[in-house]
Amino acid sequence: MHPILSVFAKEFRENLRERRTVVTALLVGPVLLPALFAAILSQQLQRSVAEADHPLTLAVAHLERAPNLLGFLRQYGVTVAPVDYDDAGARAAVKAHVHALVLGVSGDFGARLAAGDPAPLALYSDSSQLGDARDIGRVRELVREYGALLARLRVTARGIDPLLLSPIVVQDIDVSTPAGRSVLILGTLSYLILLTTLMGGLYLAIDATAGERERGSLEPLLTVPVRREWLIFGKILAACAYMTLSLTLAVTAFAIVLHFIGLERLGMSVNLGPGVALAVIAACLPLVPLGAALMTIVAAFTRTYREAQTWVGLVLLVPTLPLMFAGAMGLRPSAALMLVPSLSQHFLITSLLRAEALPLTWVALSVGVTLALGALFIAVAGRLYNRERLLG
Amino acid sequence: MIEASHLAKRFGSVAAVRDLSFTARDGRITGLLGPNGAGKSTTLRMLYAVLRPDSGDALVDGESAVRTPLAALRRLGVLPHGAGIYPNLSARENIEYFGALHGLSRAAARIRTEELIGLLEMREFAQRRARGFSQGERLKTALARALVHGPRNLVLDEPTTGLDVMAVRALRRLLGQLRDAGHCVLFSSHVMQEVSALCDEVVVIAHGTVVACGTPAEIRARTGEAGLEEAFVQLIDAAGAALPGGDGS
Numbered sequence: 001m002h003p004i005l006s007v008f009a010k011e012f013r014e015n016l017r018e019r020r021t022v023v024t025a026l027l028v029g030p031v032l033l034p035a036l037f038a039a040i041l042s043q044q045l046q047r048s049v050a051e052a053d054h055p056l057t058l059a060v061a062h063l064e065r066a067p068n069l070l071g072f073l074r075q076y077g078v079t080v081a082p083v084d085y086d087d088a089g090a091r092a093a094v095k096a097h098v099h100a101l102v103l104g105v106s107g108d109f110g111a112r113l114a115a116g117d118p119a120p121l122a123l124y125s126d127s128s129q130l131g132d133a134r135d136i137g138r139v140r141e142l143v144r145e146y147g148a149l150l151a152r153l154r155v156t157a158r159g160i161d162p163l164l165l166s167p168i169v170v171q172d173i174d175v176s177t178p179a180g181r182s183v184l185i186l187g188t189l190s191y192l193i194l195l196t197t198l199m200g201g202l203y204l205a206i207d208a209t210a211g212e213r214e215r216g217s218l219e220p221l222l223t224v225p226v227r228r229e230w231l232i233f234g235k236i237l238a239a240c241a242y243m244t245l246s247l248t249l250a251v252t253a254f255a256i257v258l259h260f261i262g263l264e265r266l267g268m269s270v271n272l273g274p275g276v277a278l279a280v281i282a283a284c285l286p287l288v289p290l291g292a293a294l295m296t297i298v299a300a301f302t303r304t305y306r307e308a309q310t311w312v313g314l315v316l317l318v319p320t321l322p323l324m325f326a327g328a329m330g331l332r333p334s335a336a337l338m339l340v341p342s343l344s345q346h347f348l349i350t351s352l353l354r355a356e357a358l359p360l361t362w363v364a365l366s367v368g369v370t371l372a373l374g375a376l377f378i379a380v381a382g383r384l385y386n387r388e389r390l391l392g
Numbered sequence: 393m394i395e396a397s398h399l400a401k402r403f404g405s406v407a408a409v410r411d412l413s414f415t416a417r418d419g420r421i422t423g424l425l426g427p428n429g430a431g432k433s434t435t436l437r438m439l440y441a442v443l444r445p446d447s448g449d450a451l452v453d454g455e456s457a458v459r460t461p462l463a464a465l466r467r468l469g470v471l472p473h474g475a476g477i478y479p480n481l482s483a484r485e486n487i488e489y490f491g492a493l494h495g496l497s498r499a500a501a502r503i504r505t506e507e508l509i510g511l512l513e514m515r516e517f518a519q520r521r522a523r524g525f526s527q528g529e530r531l532k533t534a535l536a537r538a539l540v541h542g543p544r545n546l547v548l549d550e551p552t553t554g555l556d557v558m559a560v561r562a563l564r565r566l567l568g569q570l571r572d573a574g575h576c577v578l579f580s581s582h583v584m585q586e587v588s589a590l591c592d593e594v595v596v597i598a599h600g601t602v603v604a605c606g607t608p609a610e611i612r613a614r615t616g617e618a619g620l621e622e623a624f625v626q627l628i629d630a631a632g633a634a635l636p637g638g639d640g641s
Binding site: 001003006007010013014015017018212215216217218219220221222223224225226227388391 | 440441442443444461462463465466468470471472473474475476477478479480481485489490492493494495498521534537538
């Protein structure tokens with residue numbers, strides 16, 4: 001067996017017995033992250049779907065003072081709960097979360113209304129309760145609507161065209177396509193896929209280099225009659241294997257999870273069937289050698305395991321920086337951006353998920369540049385492993 | 393046979409080894425004796441090609457550790473100082489891995505490993521994962537790993553550190569067997585008793601160079617001291633005093 005394969009086989013087997021590696025490479029990234037993603041996403045979906053026709057319960061103090069308003073509210077699906085609070089009582093009830101909202105009708109409400117004076121209503125709420133914000137908005141909107149209705153009736157009674165009260169009309173026109181609306185979700189998804197892929201090789205890269213030196217097994221290893229670059233190539237290959245495993249597991253998990261969440265309910269179409277999942281994996285594969293070599297280089301030149309953990313943890317952020325940058329700047333794919341590893345994979349993943357084709361040359365650019373850079377980094381790792389200072 | 397000739401190595405401004413020469417012959421146990429920091433480990437590391445000398449050369453059965461390091465390493469079994477083994481592999485897997493790296497076929501590595509497990513009395517723990525091995529068990533595993541390719545020459549850096557009396561005795565017995573089988577055994581130590589109990593030849597190193605060599609009896613005779621320890625202390629002091637700017641400590 002070639003020495004590279006001997007080293008690969010040993011590192012692969014040894015790390016399969018190392019809890020840290022298995023947990024990060026095969027559990028956290030590939031299983032827990034998709035599960036977390038699914039939980040957050042489905043909660044958001046449920047909320048936004050439910051909110052539209054969410055039954056609203058409103059406590060109204062002294063509702064007998066405003067019977068018409070009451071009828072109006074009921075007409076819009078508000079369940080009215082009669083309560084009997086004065087001002088202090090209403091404040092206390094909202095503060096104690098007995099009611100999320102209390103509408104107080106003042107004693108002179110009817111009289112002022114009849115006289116054509118502004119009639120006061122008091123809406124008690126607790127703005128620190130973020131979950132109630134939408135309900136508050138809805139009640140305020142309904143009450144304003146009721147006020148506008150009264151105003152129109154009054155001007156009509158005076159023989160004036162009520163349209164005069166609406167000099168401007170705003171129409172909301174949303175041109176986003178169903179797929180476009182899911183852009184944030186897709187961005188998160190590709191970020192998580194790339195992060196998981198890198199994390200898969202994290203501990204092996206550290207263990208095979210800084211860990212090996214700390215345990216004192218590096219020096220004996222360097223006394224075998226094998227070229228040193230072959231030793232490091234075997235270790236990088238093992239890291240690649242774990243990263244590929246992580247990538248495959250993660251994409252599979254996301255495909256399953258998205259299937260069950262059903263984004264279509266929100267009018268989003270994310271297209272992650274078996275074929276697309278395979279294409280996503282293929283698009284990310286060129287990043288695997290680059291990431292493995294990068295982490296190995298960093299870990300090989302730290303003095304201790306802990307130091308390696310710190311530095312490689314930071315390096316893990318490097319490939320994710322272009323993604324955040326792109327997200328913040330709203331970058332669109334272009335030939336120049338396809339030259340940036342990890343960013344180009346991000347564009348490939350999102351375009352695959354949105355079923356939008358990118359030019360084939362762009363795909364070739366992404367694959368070619370990423371692989372070339374990976375080869376360069378692997379060569380650098382080989383060179384660095386020949387240095388005496390390696391023993392530390 | 394291992395021949396060091398005019399080895400020199402600097403780390404920054406510190407000359408760790410200066411013009412160091414000696415020969416370790418086949419069928420002999422040669423002890424590299426010297427205080428801490430004398431340059432023993434640096435010398436051995438140049439012999440097994442982990443460090444590259446600034447000048448000079450080291451030959452293992454005629455193969456240069458500088459010009460043809462892989463050929464030299466094939467003829468050398470190495471037990472570095474504090475040699476670590478892989479905690480997630482069993483003793484057997486640790487040994488077989490090095491067999492594979494030395495180019496043995498899977499079957500050959502397995503047979504050879506089995507032999508060494510018998511020779512080093514490792515049956516009890518050969519199948520266990522190395523995590524939690526005692527110092528003695530770890531040393532036996534590392535020693536078997538160094539011998540897996542059947543090298544004619546064996547280099548050990550402070551092999552007895554941290555071992556109990558029984559383990560040290562077992563190691564002595566084994567090194568004696570290897571010598572009797574015609575192997576060249578070279579080991580370093582700062583412990584006098586160790587060297588006098590075991591070595592046929594002693595190379596005394598101080599301040600990065602050889603200050604004396606010969607059989608223990610010859611060294612005692614040369615310094616006129618009855619015990620090797622007194623002879624050793626006298627040699628070190630003399631070397632320190634001779635060093636430009638040396639304080640003799």
